[in-house]
Amino acid sequence: EKRHKVTVIGSGNWGSTISKIVAENTKEHPEIFEPEVHMWVYEEDVVISKDSPHYDESVGDQPQKLTDVINKYHENVKYLPGIKLPSNLIANPSVVDAVKDSSILIFNLPHQFIDRVSAQIKGKIVPFARGISCIKGVHVTDEGISLFSEWIGDGLGIYCGALSGANIASEIAAEKWCGTTIAYDPPPMDSSRNPSPRATTPIRSSATDPDINLSITPLEGMQHKDARGRTSKTKLVPVPSEYPPLDHETFQTLFERPYFLVSMVSDVAGVSLGGALKNIVALGAGFVVGLGLGDNAKSEIVRRGLLEMIKFGKEFFKETVQPETFTIESAGVADLITSCSSGRNFRCASHAVEQGVSVAEIEAKELNGQKLQGTTTAMEVHSFLKVHNMEKDYPLFTAVNDIIEGKNTYQDLLQLINKRRN
Ligand code: NAD
Ligand code: 13P
Numbered sequence: 563e564k565r566h567k568v569t570v571i572g573s574g575n576w577g578s579t580i581s582k583i584v585a586e587n588t589k590e591h592p593e594i595f596e597p598e599v600h601m602w603v604y605e606e607d608v609v610i611s612k613d614s615p616h617y618d619e620s621v622g623d624q625p626q627k628l629t630d631v632i633n634k635y636h637e638n639v640k641y642l643p644g645i646k647l648p649s650n651l652i653a654n655p656s657v658v659d660a661v662k663d664s665s666i667l668i669f670n671l672p673h674q675f676i677d678r679v680s681a682q683i684k685g686k687i688v689p690f691a692r693g694i695s696c697i698k699g700v701h702v703t704d705e706g707i708s709l710f711s712e713w714i715g716d717g718l719g720i721y722c723g724a725l726s727g728a729n730i731a732s733e734i735a736a737e738k739w740c741g742t743t744i745a746y747d748p749p750p751m752d753s754s755r756n757p758s759p760r761a762t763t764p765i766r767s768s769a770t771d772p773d774i775n776l777s778i779t780p781l782e783g784m785q786h787k788d789a790r791g792r793t794s795k796t797k798l799v800p801v802p803s804e805y806p807p808l809d810h811e812t813f814q815t816l817f818e819r820p821y822f823l824v825s826m827v828s829d830v831a832g833v834s835l836g837g838a839l840k841n842i843v844a845l846g847a848g849f850v851v852g853l854g855l856g857d858n859a860k861s862e863i864v865r866r867g868l869l870e871m872i873k874f875g876k877e878f879f880k881e882t883v884q885p886e887t888f889t890i891e892s893a894g895v896a897d898l899i900t901s902c903s904s905g906r907n908f909r910c911a912s913h914a915v916e917q918g919v920s921v922a923e924i925e926a927k928e929l930n931g932q933k934l935q936g937t938t939t940a941m942e943v944h945s946f947l948k949v950h951n952m953e954k955d956y957p958l959f960t961a962v963n964d965i966i967e968g969k970n971t972y973q974d975l976l977q978l979i980n981k982r983r984n
Contacts, residue, residue: 572671672933673699693722698837702942726837727892728900743893747828832887841936843867847902848911907936
């Protein structure tokens with residue numbers, strides 16, 4: 563019997579937290595997983611301050627490689643300070659080396675960086691690997707919109723599911739209790755334990771960066787049908803029978819902790835869209851709170867945001883999306899509540915209004931290298947809606963975009979959404 567090697571691609575605030583979770587579980591389940599987990603780190607220099615417990619007189623304030631610091635002190639001092647990481651978690655600065663021999667790939671980095679990283683590992687991964695995308699965003703080009711799970715899967719020739727939920731990383735890293743949703747729905751060829759109908763999304767797209775060639779190379783494997791009955795270009799290679807199956811049970815075992823409860827579903831589109839679109843709503847919620855309009859106004863933004871999220875899902879992913887995912891799953895309504903209470907998008911938006919500066923200025927000043935996803939997602943979704951001439955049908959998404967782009971001011975928000983209300 564072989565075991566699955568697990569790699570996490572990304573090591574930011576959430577990337578490091580998910581790495582901690584899966585490394586705790588691989589250690590507890592050596593019958594399914596190789597205990598050692600590699601975490602790819604975008605290498606950078608860090609200086610350890612004098613007041614840190616890791617300050618070393620002999621190094622002083624000389625810059626050190628972040629990977630060396632993580633592997634020495636088992637702490638990501640820059641993106642997840644104060645949290646002890648398991649010693650079976652290895653920080654690796656080479657993404658190609660980190661994914662070598664891994665049959666489970668977890669993608670967890672800000673969405674603006676995934677194109678380049680995917681291009682680097684294309685053709686260098688185990689052909690029967692399966693992925694889980696923890697990325698909250700959508701991939702938009704002139705050709706259309708796709709989910710990151712779908713875009714990563716098609717680009718690399720593998721199947722990729724999605725994890726999303728009401729999951730503020732720092733709370734989970736401190737082992738505070740919460741739930742999450744994992745959508746995973748490969749064709750039945752993978753396992754007989756959880757065969758379920760295939761769920762993919764209708765619109766496909768390609769990389770925006772002309773330097774990157776992510777065209778799909780057929781692998782030796784089986785073709786499968788997507789949700790609209792079309793034959794997918796990706797030929798999936800079945801997981802060899804010497805390995806434990808890569809099914810719901812295995813992924814639940816990999817991700818669930820006593821403080822992190824996993825709900826397994828098959829609606830990849832709903833889970834992915836919930837995580838992406840709530841970031842636009844969180845910016846709107848931050849704007850109204852920054853304007854001093856209070857909790858009733860914030861709740862009205864959340865309500866309208868939820869309606870626009872469901873409408874967007876039904877309009878553009880109707881073959882697969884299940885509206886209940888938005889209303890009953892952690893990846894839907896719960897993530898909206900959390901993100902509009904203390905998420906980074908919400909906080910930066912409210913501080914930007916209070917200080918009369920742009921959200922980008924607050925992001926650079928307050929987040930110490932962490933990246934907002936809402937500002938880029940607002941602009942990407944808007945450019946997609948514009949192509950379809952549907953900006954007016956999504957008054958909140960459009961208003962948030964127009965404010966981020968500087969076409970309107972924060973003070974215009976209510977007027978914009980009242981005027982364009984459905
Ligand atoms: P983060 O905001 O902490 O981002 C910083 C990361 O980006 C660092 O690892 C940094 O090394 C990396 N980076 C910087 N420049 C880069 C480059 N040029 N190429 C590649 N990497 C580069 O990241 P995060 O919080 O781990 O977010 C990852 C995803 O998880 C996002 O889609 C986010 O929406 C989602 N998410 C975040 C949280 C949270 O609470 N932080 C919770 C749930 C989901
Ligand atoms: P922010 O990126 O706005 O902090 O949201 C984190 C998150 O996704 C919580 O579920």
